[in-house]
Amino acid sequence: MTNMADALFEEASSADEGHARRFAARVRPLALFFNAFFAILFALLHVWPLVLAWCGALGFHLWVAWQVNTPGGDIRRVLQWSWVLIFIQSMLAVLMLGPAADFQNYLLATLPAGFQSLQRPMLQKLLQASVIVGFFLACDIWLDTDIGLYPQPAWVLQAFAHVNAVGTCAMLAGLAHAQALTVQEAQDSLSRAATTDVLTGLLNRRAISNFAASEAARCLRKGEKLSFVICDVDHFKRVNDTWGHAAGDKVLKRVAAVLKSVLRGYDGIARWGGEEFLIVLPDVAPATAAAIADRVRQTVLGTRIEYEDRLIEVSMTFGVTGREGDEPWQTSVARADEALYRGKQGGRNRVELA
Numbered sequence: 001m002t003n004m005a006d007a008l009f010e011e012a013s014s015a016d017e018g019h020a021r022r023f024a025a026r027v028r029p030l031a032l033f034f035n036a037f038f039a040i041l042f043a044l045l046h047v048w049p050l051v052l053a054w055c056g057a058l059g060f061h062l063w064v065a066w067q068v069n070t071p072g073g074d075i076r077r078v079l080q081w082s083w084v085l086i087f088i089q090s091m092l093a094v095l096m097l098g099p100a101a102d103f104q105n106y107l108l109a110t111l112p113a114g115f116q117s118l119q120r121p122m123l124q125k126l127l128q129a130s131v132i133v134g135f136f137l138a139c140d141i142w143l144d145t146d147i148g149l150y151p152q153p154a155w156v157l158q159a160f161a162h163v164n165a166v167g168t169c170a171m172l173a174g175l176a177h178a179q180a181l182t183v184q185e186a187q188d189s190l191s192r193a194a195t196t197d198v199l200t201g202l203l204n205r206r207a208i209s210n211f212a213a214s215e216a217a218r219c220l221r222k223g224e225k226l227s228f229v230i231c232d233v234d235h236f237k238r239v240n241d242t243w244g245h246a247a248g249d250k251v252l253k254r255v256a257a258v259l260k261s262v263l264r265g266y267d268g269i270a271r272w273g274g275e276e277f278l279i280v281l282p283d284v285a286p287a288t289a290a291a292i293a294d295r296v297r298q299t300v301l302g303t304r305i306e307y308e309d310r311l312i313e314v315s316m317t318f319g320v321t322g323r324e325g326d327e328p329w330q331t332s333v334a335r336a337d338e339a340l341y342r343g344k345q346g347g348r349n350r351v352e353l354a
């Protein structure tokens with residue numbers, strides 16, 4: 001039980017890590033562009049501490065871009081440092097140019113990111129928000145009096161204020177968009193995980209049940225045939241016992257690959273359980289389904305599966321049936337299962353049509 005919980009946690013955190021990586025990769029162009037843009041502007045104005053800080057930030061973002069493509073490393077921690085950097089940069093710019101240039105706006109733009117993590121304690125979030133809002137309000141109060149260590153003409157400060165208004169909006173919009181894409185990806189991968197068999201990549205039992213139910217309704221409406229094939233690897237226990245469980249897993253993956261290659265894209269193919277597969281063939285008559293099953297049988301029989309320095313050969317037995325009238329699809333599957341059983345009894349490596 002503990003192992004399972006550990007495995008689930010590991011899977012969840014590696015998924016989080018993947019999302020964090022994609023998120024970091026998405027916002028990187030924006031970060032590189034803004035930092036390079038401001039570094040040039042500050043150099044033109046001879047505000048050298050800011051040139052240094054922005055060049056340092058550029059280096060940091062280039063390093064992050066490299067980290068994103070490097071396996072390992074805690075990208076989530078790197079992302080946290082990105083926010084700290086924006087925080088420091090904003091404060092430094094206010095100190096050098098004064099609050100009239102509106103660099104404090106970027107502090108407010110970090111607020112959504114600060115509150116995003118569900119792991120961070122609320123107290124920490126509120127503390128961070130208080131510092132940001134406090135600093136922002138202080139800037140607003142001293143707007144007219146504080147001119148910064150590198151005083152600039154009014155038109156330069158005005159221009160900065162305009163650029164920063166656009167920059168803050170772009171930053172918020174870019175982050176919201178990157179976040180929306182990341183959430184969408186998370187949803188997609190969750191729904192894939194809920195419908196896919198982890199080992200073979202085929203549909204799982206729940207997904208094929210939904211597919212069978214909707215195809216049963218559709219075929220009935222359209223007056224089309226619907227066939228079911230249940231197939232099972234022969235003497236699979238022997239494969240496990242002789243070569244080990246990992247070899248058995250490899251055999252299942254190769255069988256799944258054969259099923260995918262022989263069948264059509266709109267057929268439903270699932271791992272029904274253990275070494276058993278269920279195939280749902282819309283718009284296919286039982287006799288044709290039996291011929292298709294036999295093609296799969298021959299392909300599996302002709303497949304040599306390499307495992308370490310050995311070649312494993314397996315055969316499969318198939319039970320085939322067509323849906324009769326408007327019977328529930330489960331009844332058809334049960335009939336295909338009985339046909340499979342007869343095929344096993346009859347000597348295996350065959351197709352039995354019910």
Ligand SMILES: Nc1nc2c(ncn2[C@@H]2O[C@H](COP(=O)(O)OP(=O)(O)OP(=O)(O)O)[C@@H](O)[C@H]2O)c(=O)[nH]1
Nearest residue numbers: 232233234235236237238240245248249274275344
């Ligand atoms: N490697 C591996 N083995 C599995 C998996 N799921 C089920 N099995 C094994 O599949 C074997 C099924 O054995 P049996 O039901 O006796 O069937 P069989 O040996 O294939 O014999 P017949 O079906 O009668 O030809 C068992 O040993 C299970 O442990 C899996 O995901 N991976």
